[in-house]
Amino acid sequence: xxxxxxSPEAQRRHFMQSVAxxxxxxxxxxxxxxxxxIVGLLFVRGGSALSFExxxxxxxxxxxxxxxxxxxxxxxxxxxxxxxVAAPIGVLAAVYLNEYAGDSWLTRIIHLAIVNLAGVxxxxxxxxxxxxxxxxxxxxxxxxxxSLTLAIMxxxxxxxxTKEALSAVPMSFREACWNVGATRWQTIRHVVLPNSVAGIxxxxxxxxxxxxGETAPILFTGAAFFLPHLPQSVNDQCMALSMHxxxxxxxVPNVPPQITYGTALVLLLVVLSVNTTxxxxxxxxxxxxxx
Amino acid sequence: MRKGWSKRRAAxxxxxxxxxxxxxxxxxxxxxxxxFAIIYFVFREAAPLLFGGLDFGQFFGSEEWYPDSNSNKRxxxxxxxxxxVSVTTLAMxxxxxxxxxxxIYVSEFSTGRVKETLKIVIELLAAIPSVVWGFIGLVAxxxxxxxxxxxxxxLNVLNGAFxxxxxxxxxxxxxxxxxxxxxxxxxxxxxxxxxxxxxxxxWRVLLPAARNGLLAAVLLGVGRAIGETMAVLMATGHAVHIxxxxxxxxxxxxxxxxxxxxxxxxxxxxxxxxxxLGTVLFLITFLVNxxxxxxxxxxxxx
Amino acid sequence: MVSERPKVQFDKLTVRFGDHVALRDITLDVxxxxxxxxxxxxxxxxxxxxxTLNRTLELTRxxxxxxxxxxxxxxxxxxxxxxxxxRRVGMVAPLPVGLPMSIxxxxxxAPRMSGVRDKTTLDGLVETCLTQAALWDExxxxxxxxxxxxSGGQQxxxxxxxxxxxxxxxxxxxxxxxxxxxxxxxxxxxxxxELKSTITILLVTxxxxxxxxxxxxxxxxxxxxxxxxxxxxxxxxxEPKDRRTFEYVHGMFG
Numbered sequence: 001x002x003x004x005x006x007s008p009e010a011q012r013r014h015f016m017q018s019v020a021x022x023x024x025x026x027x028x029x030x031x032x033x034x035x036x037x038i039v040g041l042l043f044v045r046g047g048s049a050l051s052f053e054x055x056x057x058x059x060x061x062x063x064x065x066x067x068x069x070x071x072x073x074x075x076x077x078x079x080x081x082x083x084x085v086a087a088p089i090g091v092l093a094a095v096y097l098n099e100y101a102g103d104s105w106l107t108r109i110i111h112l113a114i115v116n117l118a119g120v121x122x123x124x125x126x127x128x129x130x131x132x133x134x135x136x137x138x139x140x141x142x143x144x145x146x147s148l149t150l151a152i153m154x155x156x157x158x159x160x161x162t163k164e165a166l167s168a169v170p171m172s173f174r175e176a177c178w179n180v181g182a183t184r185w186q187t188i189r190h191v192v193l194p195n196s197v198a199g200i201x202x203x204x205x206x207x208x209x210x211x212x213g214e215t216a217p218i219l220f221t222g223a224a225f226f227l228p229h230l231p232q233s234v235n236d237q238c239m240a241l242s243m244h245x246x247x248x249x250x251x252v253p254n255v256p257p258q259i260t261y262g263t264a265l266v267l268l269l270v271v272l273s274v275n276t277t278x279x280x281x282x283x284x285x286x287x288x289x290x291x
Numbered sequence: 292m293r294k295g296w297s298k299r300r301a302a303x304x305x306x307x308x309x310x311x312x313x314x315x316x317x318x319x320x321x322x323x324x325x326x327f328a329i330i331y332f333v334f335r336e337a338a339p340l341l342f343g344g345l346d347f348g349q350f351f352g353s354e355e356w357y358p359d360s361n362s363n364k365r366x367x368x369x370x371x372x373x374x375x376v377s378v379t380t381l382a383m384x385x386x387x388x389x390x391x392x393x394x395i396y397v398s399e400f401s402t403g404r405v406k407e408t409l410k411i412v413i414e415l416l417a418a419i420p421s422v423v424w425g426f427i428g429l430v431a432x433x434x435x436x437x438x439x440x441x442x443x444x445x446l447n448v449l450n451g452a453f454x455x456x457x458x459x460x461x462x463x464x465x466x467x468x469x470x471x472x473x474x475x476x477x478x479x480x481x482x483x484x485x486x487x488x489x490x491x492x493x494w495r496v497l498l499p500a501a502r503n504g505l506l507a508a509v510l511l512g513v514g515r516a517i518g519e520t521m522a523v524l525m526a527t528g529h530a531v532h533i534x535x536x537x538x539x540x541x542x543x544x545x546x547x548x549x550x551x552x553x554x555x556x557x558x559x560x561x562x563x564x565x566x567x568l569g570t571v572l573f574l575i576t577f578l579v580n581x582x583x584x585x586x587x588x589x590x591x592x593x
Numbered sequence: 594m595v596s597e598r599p600k601v602q603f604d605k606l607t608v609r610f611g612d613h614v615a616l617r618d619i620t621l622d623v624x625x626x627x628x629x630x631x632x633x634x635x636x637x638x639x640x641x642x643x644x645t646l647n648r649t650l651e652l653t654r655x656x657x658x659x660x661x662x663x664x665x666x667x668x669x670x671x672x673x674x675x676x677x678x679x680r681r682v683g684m685v686a687p688l689p690v691g692l693p694m695s696i697x698x699x700x701x702x703a704p705r706m707s708g709v710r711d712k713t714t715l716d717g718l719v720e721t722c723l724t725q726a727a728l729w730d731e732x733x734x735x736x737x738x739x740x741x742x743x744s745g746g747q748q749x750x751x752x753x754x755x756x757x758x759x760x761x762x763x764x765x766x767x768x769x770x771x772x773x774x775x776x777x778x779x780x781x782x783x784x785x786x787e788l789k790s791t792i793t794i795l796l797v798t799x800x801x802x803x804x805x806x807x808x809x810x811x812x813x814x815x816x817x818x819x820x821x822x823x824x825x826x827x828x829x830x831x832e833p834k835d836r837r838t839f840e841y842v843h844g845m846f847g
Binding site for chain 1 (some may be wrong): 295311312314315316319320321322323325326327328332335336347376388389390393395396398400409411412413414415416419420421422423425426427430431457460464470478480481488490491493494511513514517519520521525538545548549552553557565566567569572573576578579580583
């Protein structure tokens with residue numbers, strides 16, 4: 001035992017340190033656990049329902065039998081149309097914020113608006129959708145109304161990740177382009193955007209996942225409990241996976257559990273796989289920079 | 292002649308660019324337009340009742356919510372407000388220690404692969420749709436709570452709070468971790484050079500330094516919990532009354548809108564009172580987000 | 594032969610960043626087809642002077658420019674299109690920047706942006722500019738490689754090739770050699786000596802010997818002011834007009 005012998009004080013501190021670390025580690029573990037538990041539970045109870053027939057046939061006998069095909073189709077419609085609206089607006093908004101706007105009061109207000117758009121409760125978005133699209137613009141309860149509501153709700157996701165992607169492009173590239181006479185837009189179009197495509201894609205994919213999972217905003221704007229036909233245009237109503245899960249688990253009596261669990265599992269798998277894709281793209285981008 | 296042609300083409304190019312830049316600017320301010328549109332259209336449907344006979348004393352002071360009654364309609368939202376407050380509060384009791392604890396663990400105690408994996412798991416946690424959470428509350432937590440506490444029903448404040456807690460943790464972790472990351476490494480190095488352990492550094496140096504950011508993290512979690520709809524709609528049990536224990540069933544403001552809007556006739560008082568609830572929700576979340584944003588800005592300025 | 598008619602005229606040019614004065618009342622002519630060396634310690638305003646000339650200075654927040662700058666007879670702050678101006682002025686920044694695209698596209702970028710589409714024209718232009726920048730032999734077999742993957746010295750020559758690609762009348766170089774090795778520096782210096790037969794060159798450098806080797810005339814900036822301008826031999830000789838010039842070029846400060 002030499003000079004470095006631990007004093008009781010040092011031992012106490014060391015003990016505190018390990019206690020703190022273990023406590024935080026446990027907390028983290030308790031957070032990770034539910035994800036595994038939920039996915040596990042849904043797999044165990046819903047996995048058996050997953051079949052070609054379940055995915056590709058319509059609900060039968062008052063939704064107590066059959067599959068979920070119309071709900072899948074409806075979700076694709078809703079996500080597709082909302083994406084077509086939100087992606088261009090969101091990307092261009094991020095371009096404005098990152099490439100044109102300086103640090104002015106207007107920028108601050110825009111930033112605040114984006115924060116709010118992300119923070120407004122989904123049910124308030126639903127009320128907005130009813131008041132604005134369904135009634136005021138007379139679009140009725142339709143895929144269009146629901147998708148527009150979803151688009152506005154998910155806009156912040158696209159803006160945030162696009163902005164991050166754009167700001168990762170070094171300033172020196174822009175200056176080099178300006179130096180040879182390229183205009184601001186030419187620089188954005190030919191250098192900034194092509195080099196942030198992957199990051200933008202991440203945001204777009206996240207938007208897809210958000211839009212696919214939302215229920216409240218589409219409840220009163222375009223999603224239906226049950227429809228015998230697949231939608232033909234954006235003016236039709238549609239079923240949706242998220243809505244279908246809500247309906248099966250709260251509104252319809254005597255649904256065999258594996259149908260409900262199967263629906264929940266499909267919805268969860270769609271959302272998680274879309275998210276995982278986005279994570280994979282993001283880590284690829286970080287590894288494969290072109291500069 | 293060729294010069295005249297190329298000049299005209301250059302002018303055309305310039306006009307095209309102006310048009311594109313105008314479009315970009317329009318999209319840039321679109322978020323502001325949308326926020327005002329939300330205020331306008333929600334308020335528009337609420338206004339006739341708000342300025343035409345809504346008894347504010349009753350709205351905020353009574354728990355008698357009988358919007359459908361034929362003889363005596365009463366719009367006392369106190370029980371709904373109490374529902375939101377109780378579920379949110381209990382959710383925060385669960386989420387704040389876990390959220391901030393995990394933020395500290397991810398930011399200060401984990402490195403490399405573990406850190407990356409944790410961040411991914413938390414991102415996936417955030418991605419689980421609220422209707423799936425509600426379903427879990429319904430089929431998994433419900434029987435669990437009945438067994439564990441001998442409660443008659445498991446759809447109650449505790450169930451909803453547990454779900455909301457888990458749902459608001461991810462945003463707390465990510466904002467909290469950002470706040471801790473923003474504390475300069477020189478602080479850590481200086482404190483460790485004086486012989487402090489990592490835990491002491493965290494407790495005495497990092498937490499005070501990241502105070503504002505952590506506050507913002509908690510506030511954003513609160514905002515998330517207040518606004519959550521589907522999970523509480525499915526898991527808290529539809530009882531319009533002021534809870535006295537975590538095992539009581541309640542109904543939140545968000546769940547009320549979701550449950551009743553489909554059954555109301557457009558323009559009826561019942562329909563409008565739901566938009567009034569929406570307006571109140573908007574104002575609450577607006578204030579929460581504004582405060583959080585100001586707290587975050589505080590750090591960035593420094 | 595050095596013509597006496599000025600190619601570039603700075604007249605009472607003052608640049609401010611907020612309250613800070615970066616250049617004060619600079620009046621300076623640059624003659625046709627000369628290399629004008631601009632020397633001075635760090636922070637004396639050399640870079641700001643160059644950046645007024647292609648109007649990239651105004652992209653810096655809070656920058657204000659007063660006075661006039663002319664190229665030939667044109668007041669550049671009254672020109673309609675900044676892009677047209679920037680095509681007349683080539684600019685090489687201190688740190689080499691390869692754009693994240695192929696070597697070929699790096700050089701063809703500016704011509705394409707100004708509307709050149711013809712493949713043969715572009716091919717010719719790329720070869721000429723890369724040759725002028727003494728890079729052609731090293732990259733002619735791999736024009737499709739990324740410009741960002743070249744070495745620092747090669748990227749700096751690529752930057753010069755890009756600056757020449759829009760056939761500028763004036764070429765500005767801002768401490769082009771700080772990030773590259775001496776051998777490459779010497780090669781680029783040879784390039785510059787050849788280029789001045791067709792182009793007017795402004796060479797900002799903190800290496801006084803580089804100015805001495807290359808410049809026909811030199812200008813000495815100190816704390817935002819123009820101390821002295823004249824033939825290089827005069828500034829570097831025994832008797833420059835100002836004592837401070839003598840002290841700076843002989844390494845007594847700076």
